[in-house]
Amino acid sequence: MGEFALIEEIRRRCAVPRADVILGIGDDAALLQPRAGSELAVSTDTLVAGVHFPAGTAPFDIGWKSLAVNLSDLAAMGAEPAWALLALSLPAADADWLAGFCDGFAALARQHGIALVGGDTTRGPLTITVTVHGFAPPGAALRRDGARAGDRILVSGIPGEAAAGLTCLLGSALLHAAGPVDRDYLLERLQRPIPRVALGLALRGIASAAIDISDGLRQDLGHIAARSGLGAVIVTDRLPHSEALQRAGDADQRLRWQLAGGDDYELCIAVPPARVAAAQAAAADCGTVLTDIGAFEEGDGVRIVDAAGADVALPRSGWEHFVA
Amino acid sequence: MGEFALIEEIRRRCAVPRADVILGIGDDAALLQPRAGSELAVSTDTLVAGVHFPAGTAPFDIGWKSLAVNLSDLAAMGAEPAWALLALSLPAADADWLAGFCDGFAALARQHGIALVGGDTTRGPLTITVTVHGFAPPGAALRRDGARAGDRILVSGIPGEAAAGLTCLLGSALLHAAGPVDRDYLLERLQRPIPRVALGLALRGIASAAIDISDGLRQDLGHIAARSGLGAVIVTDRLPHSEALQRAGDADQRLRWQLAGGDDYELCIAVPPARVAAAQAAAADCGTVLTDIGAFEEGDGVRIVDAAGADVALPRSGWEHFVA
Numbered sequence: 001m002g003e004f005a006l007i008e009e010i011r012r013r014c015a016v017p018r019a020d021v022i023l024g025i026g027d028d029a030a031l032l033q034p035r036a037g038s039e040l041a042v043s044t045d046t047l048v049a050g051v052h053f054p055a056g057t058a059p060f061d062i063g064w065k066s067l068a069v070n071l072s073d074l075a076a077m078g079a080e081p082a083w084a085l086l087a088l089s090l091p092a093a094d095a096d097w098l099a100g101f102c103d104g105f106a107a108l109a110r111q112h113g114i115a116l117v118g119g120d121t122t123r124g125p126l127t128i129t130v131t132v133h134g135f136a137p138p139g140a141a142l143r144r145d146g147a148r149a150g151d152r153i154l155v156s157g158i159p160g161e162a163a164a165g166l167t168c169l170l171g172s173a174l175l176h177a178a179g180p181v182d183r184d185y186l187l188e189r190l191q192r193p194i195p196r197v198a199l200g201l202a203l204r205g206i207a208s209a210a211i212d213i214s215d216g217l218r219q220d221l222g223h224i225a226a227r228s229g230l231g232a233v234i235v236t237d238r239l240p241h242s243e244a245l246q247r248a249g250d251a252d253q254r255l256r257w258q259l260a261g262g263d264d265y266e267l268c269i270a271v272p273p274a275r276v277a278a279a280q281a282a283a284a285d286c287g288t289v290l291t292d293i294g295a296f297e298e299g300d301g302v303r304i305v306d307a308a309g310a311d312v313a314l315p316r317s318g319w320e321h322f323v324a
Numbered sequence: 325m326g327e328f329a330l331i332e333e334i335r336r337r338c339a340v341p342r343a344d345v346i347l348g349i350g351d352d353a354a355l356l357q358p359r360a361g362s363e364l365a366v367s368t369d370t371l372v373a374g375v376h377f378p379a380g381t382a383p384f385d386i387g388w389k390s391l392a393v394n395l396s397d398l399a400a401m402g403a404e405p406a407w408a409l410l411a412l413s414l415p416a417a418d419a420d421w422l423a424g425f426c427d428g429f430a431a432l433a434r435q436h437g438i439a440l441v442g443g444d445t446t447r448g449p450l451t452i453t454v455t456v457h458g459f460a461p462p463g464a465a466l467r468r469d470g471a472r473a474g475d476r477i478l479v480s481g482i483p484g485e486a487a488a489g490l491t492c493l494l495g496s497a498l499l500h501a502a503g504p505v506d507r508d509y510l511l512e513r514l515q516r517p518i519p520r521v522a523l524g525l526a527l528r529g530i531a532s533a534a535i536d537i538s539d540g541l542r543q544d545l546g547h548i549a550a551r552s553g554l555g556a557v558i559v560t561d562r563l564p565h566s567e568a569l570q571r572a573g574d575a576d577q578r579l580r581w582q583l584a585g586g587d588d589y590e591l592c593i594a595v596p597p598a599r600v601a602a603a604q605a606a607a608a609d610c611g612t613v614l615t616d617i618g619a620f621e622e623g624d625g626v627r628i629v630d631a632a633g634a635d636v637a638l639p640r641s642g643w644e645h646f647v648a
Contacts, residue, residue, distance in 0.1 A: 022363060026551070027468050028400035028536060029367035031460070034358035039346060042441065043353035044409045044455060048448030076352035085368045087411070087453040117366065124372030125449040129411040131368060136355070144351050212352060227350070 001093035006121050009095070010086065013102035018115040020082065030117035032083055038135040041079035045069045049126035053191075054169065059097045061191040062128065063104030068193045069214065070132040071112060072265040075200035076212040078142040079134030081114040087131075089124035112197055142203060142210035147228035147270035147296045151208055154279055154290040156196055156266040158242045159217045160254060163261020165190030167249070182244040193265035200267060202282035209270040218259040218314065221268050222302045228270070231299030234259070237307040240291040259304065259314055270296055325417035330445050333419070334410065337426035342439040344406065354441035356407055362459040365403035369393045373450035377515075378493065383421045385515040386452065387428030392517045393538065394456040395436060396589040399524035400536040402466040403458030405438040411455075413448035436521055466527060466534035471552035471594035471620045475532055478603055478614040480520055480590040482566045483541045484578060487585020489514030491573070506568040517589035524591060526606035533594040542583040542638070545592050546626045552594070555623030558583070561631040564615040583628065583638055594620055 001009075011025045023031035034040055047066050049055050067084065074081050086105070090098075109116060114132065165186035196212075203210065209228060211220045218234070225232040239258050249257065269290070271279045276292060283290040304312040325333075335349045347355035358364055371390050373379050391408065398405050410429070414422075433440060438456065489510035520536075527534065533552060537544045542558070549556040563582050573581065593614070595603045600616060607614040628636040 023465075023467060028397040028534075029365040029403060029456075029458070029465075031401070031465055031467075032364040032366060034364050036360070040356040040358050040364075041353040042356060042407070042409065042455075042457075044411050044442060044444050044453075046411045046413060046444045046446045046448075046453070048413055048446050048451075051446060051448050073352040077355070079353065083366070085366065085455060087368050087370045087455075089370060089372055089451055118368060120368050120370045120453070122370045122372050122375060124370075124375050124451060127372075127413055127448060127451050129368075129370070129444070129453040131366075131409060131411075131455040132353075133366075134353070141347075141353075141355055143347060143355075210352075 001095055003121055006093050006098065009098060010102055013099065014106045014109060014116040016109050016113060016115045021115050021117055024115065024117045032117065035135045039138055039141060041074055041077045041134045041136055041141060042131065043070055043073035044129060044131040045073065046127060046129040057191065059100030060104035063101035064108050064192050066128040066130050067105050067108045068195050068265060070130045071195035071197055072212040072214065074132055074134040075195050075197045076142065076210050076267055077136060078140065078200045078204040078210065079136045080201060081112045081132060081134045081197060083117045083133040084109065084114050085131045086116060086119035087129040088119065089122045089127040091126060140204045142200065142207050144209055144211055144224045145227040147209040147224050147230055148272065149230055149296055149298050151270040151272055151296045152276050152292050153221065153232060153234065153268065153294040153296065154271050155217065155268045155293055156199055156283060156288050156290055158240050158245060159213055159264045159266050160245055160258035160261055161186055161189040161242060162193065162263035163257035164245055164248045166263065177248055181248050185244050186248060190263055193263065195265055196267045196288065198286040199283055199288055202286055203269060203279060206275050206279045206282060207269040207271050211268050213264040213266045213268055215262050216260045217268060218302050224270060225296065225300065225302060230296045231301050231303065232294060232296050233303040233305055234294040235305055235307060236312050238291065238293045240289065255314065325419055327445055330417050330422065333422060334426055337423065338430045338433060338440040340433050340437060340439045345439050345441055348439065348441045356441065359459045363462055363465060365398055365401045365458045365460055365465060366455065367394055367397035368453060368455040369397065370451060370453040381515065383424030384428035387425035388432050388516050390452040390454050391429050391432045392519050392589060394454045395519035395521055396517065396536040396538065398456055398458040399519045399521045400466065400534050400591055401460060402464065402524045402528040402534065403460045404525060405436045405456060405458045405521060407441045407457040408433065408438050409455045410440060410443035411453040412443065413446045413451040415450060464528045466524065466531050468533055468535055468548050468551040471533040471548050471554055473554055473620055473622050475594040475596055475620045476600050476616050477545065477556060477558065477592065477618040477620065478595050478600065479541065479592045479617055480523055480607060480612050480614055482564050482569060483537055483588045483590050484569055484582035484585050485510055485513040485566065486517065486587035487581035488569055488572045490587065505572050509568050510572060514587055517587065519589055520591045520612065522610040523607055523612055526610055527593060527603060530599050530603045530606060531593040531595050535592050537588040537590045537592055539586050540584045541592060542626050548594060549620065549624065549626060554620045555625050555627065556618060556620050557627045557629055558618040559629055559631060560636050562615065562617045564613065579638065
């Protein structure tokens with residue numbers, strides 16, 4: 001399978017038509033028509049085999065996740081997805097692998113109407129870099145630097161389930177399970193994350209700041225706090241739980257998954273107290289739940305406390321590359 | 325050096341201010357203001373260590389080239405560079421390597437006023453994916469599918485010098501040199517290609533089609549021909565030569581470098597005969613030369629002939645990944 005056959009296969013399997021694509025895959029560059037009067041949100045994320053997913057991961061899941069982690073960035077900006085580019089380095093051109101990868105990518109692309117407009121295929125260690133583009137009205141995008149002291153901290157879904165899935169993947173010996181473990185459910189949370197695109201759009205005009213949780217709730221919340229010049233406090237008893245999470249690990253394990261585990265791709269947002277009900281209603285309309293887990297405050301850093309206000313000790317940070 | 329220190333170092337070293345960057349590095353996505361009434365040209369290209377450059381290549385050259393190959397795509401569209409994103413996978417966070425890489429990237433970015441607005445840093449085998457954005461007036465971009473039968477084929481600069489540089493790098497035993505070899509000059513042609521951005525802009529309204537020569541003149545010309553539904557003929561005696569190229573190899577070697585060698589990043593364009601003089605004058609204004617090397621014709625494929633019109637035998641294709 002030569003490079004050009006490979007590109008043709010990607011184009012065929014990932015086709016999503018859009019009227020604003022003037023010229024798609026097949027020239028030196030794509031030609032696109034930005035939406036008049038809108039700001040353009042652009043983000044790029046890389047997945048590396050053996051770092052972001054185990055070497056044996058199903059190609060469908062790799063394709064899905066490589067787009068999902070990028071759509072999650074658009075969701076966190078409150079931007080409407082439009083176009084993607086795919087840079088794919090492959091050790092060998094395996095037609096079956098490629099078909100699975102494209103089908104996973106395309107399944108999510110179709111859900112969000114995002115067109116694959118360009119890319120590059122190269123020989124090399126398995127590495128996938130996706131770049132996504134979306135639109136937001138001027139000044140409407142959700143940034144990290146807009147939180148105010150007193151804003152509530154809301155989080156979507158059940159953070160920690162992806163980390164529990166990773167623990168399942170690495171071997172159940174690590175699990176302090178209280179009952180039968182919902183392995184398939186937790187693995188799906190890890191490998192087919194749902195980017196909260198509709199929620200991000202619904203939160204424009206409601207949230208004062210937002211981020212997606214890719215590196216762990218504590219660390220990502222810390223980015224909003226730092227960029228907004230604030231501190232933040234999470235009350236552990238307020239964290240949302242699922243039965244799957246509760247069966248999978250004991251209280252200590254769950255707390256580590258929820259605060260320091262990565263790969264959730266849920267949204268963590270700042271909301272003024274008067275708009276919490278509106279945010280939660282918007283989330284319900286999107287079929288998800290926003291849980292109030294704490295507040296922003298004057299100061300810096302992220303404090304973790306229990307219901308009585310006592311400090312809770314935890315691992316310092318979420319996932320960070322390049323830390324020795 | 326942690327991931328966040330690394331990102332901060334990249335941001336500091338690669339800063340190029342632009343008024344149309346609403347929000348740059350540091351949030352979930354960049355927020356950009358597209359130029360009103362313009363089309364947006366977007367392209368992405370990956371360089372993999374050991375595939376696109378030898379492992380020991382100077383980091384400055386890798387940084388330069390990773391942006392250059394992308395700017396070359398914008399040049400081939402006649403698009404004006406605006407924004408870039410950088411996805412960088414590194415085996416280890418080496419501060420000296422990173423400084424050199426950023427300085428090379430930034431040196432070229434500053435020349436073209438292109439702002440680095442986002443990216444991703446991950447641990448993994450050394451792989452660099454850059455995504456670039458540029459502007460073109462509606463309908464003005466240079467595409468591959470616009471050539472007409474009878475259009476002349478013009479090429480900028482001296483194709484083949486980069487391939488000669490690669491031969492130097494791989495070992496002079498491969499050279500059939502006729503004299504002292506201009507090794508440093510040829511290596512610079514390989515490792516610090518000059519994207520023909522100004523030339524691409526100047527050719528809007530003059531050229532009917534364009535491509536950049538990254539995979540070899542014959543193969544890339546074949547893409548214009550195929551997309552335009554035509555054949556093409558190159559007359560070998562018309563190919564431009566430099567003294568460096570003539571000293572580096574004999575006639576057969578030079579012909580292979582010029583037609584099948586990659587990495588030139590010169591432009592190959594289609595121009596109606598009546599506009600050849602205008603194209604060459606525009607090139608002279610940009611400090612480069614466009615040489616008329618043949619013509620498009622009815623049919624398909626690329627024929628190589630000598631001055632007498634006799635077919636010349638050559639290796640079939642340029643560089644193609646994934647060919648067994």
